[in-house]
Amino acid sequence: MPTSDVLVYTRTAGYRHDSIPAGAEALVELARESGFDARSTDDPGAFTPERLGRCAAVVLLSTTGRVLTDPGRAALEAYVRAGGGLLAVHAGANAEPDWPFYGELLGTRFAGHPPLQPGRVHVEDPAHPSTAHLPAEWDWTDEWYDFTSPPREAGVHVLLRADESTYTGGTHGADHPLAWCHDKACGRFLFTALGHTSESYAAPAFRAHLAGALRWTAGR
Template sequence: MPTSDVLIYTRTVGYRHDSIPAGADALVELGRDTGLHAEATDDPEVFTGERLKRCAAVVLLSTTGSVLPEPGRSALEAYVRRGGGLLAVHAAANAEPDWPFYGDLLGTRFAGHPPLQPGLVHVEDPTHPATAHLPAEWAWTDEWYDFTSPPRDADVHVLLRADESTYTGGTHGADHPLSWCHEKAGGRFFFTALGHTPESYAAPAFRAHLSGALHWATRR
């Protein structure tokens, strides 16, 4: 889409992550570095057809619960269907639990997580712009999200997976996707389960992960 705005949506109805301000600041900076104008908001009224026409991508940054009224849902769905890019970060896996369209984009739902702890991430696609900078095994500390169904069953393109042997409390076993993307319903959808802590958004490796996700979602 020949547009240059990125809309970063931060509304929560439920648990609110302390990392949201740091994440919003990082995404604004990363957008600027990519030649995009990014702004963060928690106002659901911005989700209109006219506003979204200016967006190269929409980011759901750790949104939780039902954060869009029906007109906003309709506008966002129309945006995706005409080729828009949607980037969902961390707790956005727990957003819009009763909206089937978003569930189809995500491919699964948030089920829970063990306590914050270090572990290893395996890179499945070393050529994608969101993962090309990472080593094959990446040491990282986060909440290791579990999901209600295997994400790979939704025919998504898995980019990163957790190594459950390196931390305690995982429920998926050897195949535990953490980040994936796909083209769906005419648009592009990218999800990363990482990004729980404010410190994540200052880490060069994670910032590059988000920057690559923006590049892919905006077709740059």
């Protein structure tokens, strides 16, 4: 069966970001520009083996809390373990807090963030499709997510990291990953902590970051 779909999932069971509509629209546009049949939904019933079997990638866009049913979790885990692609954006770090498999994919958990403020991002992998377009140092405004443990210790491949000297409230010090990827569960997983504001999804640099992340996650 051809895997030509991208499913953008936006359900929340906790805090709901005002930027979700703009993010969903942007991700659907970017996926379609890359040749995928993309749509967004907040229906947990979309997570079935049949539906996911048509997907080149699934996106969790600022999903918070428990957003999947038990059958949906089973379908998503089977999809990833069979080689499927999963992209988690921003508060996707705060989804499914009691599901061990999702914690293994993330390699850490969301811990909190200081107030929205400008800061600087360092590109750690300038060759990855999600970062190749970025300068070595990138000034950006966002919620600078902190995590419960150092993501790098989970064996992920770090793409972007925050420069905590350029903003206040960071808790990781010199090594503060913001985006990373891996294929340890057989499928491709990529997480980016960026994307809090609606304006983010109109910014060319961030849109290119998401487009590259989608292409990599989908195996393009």
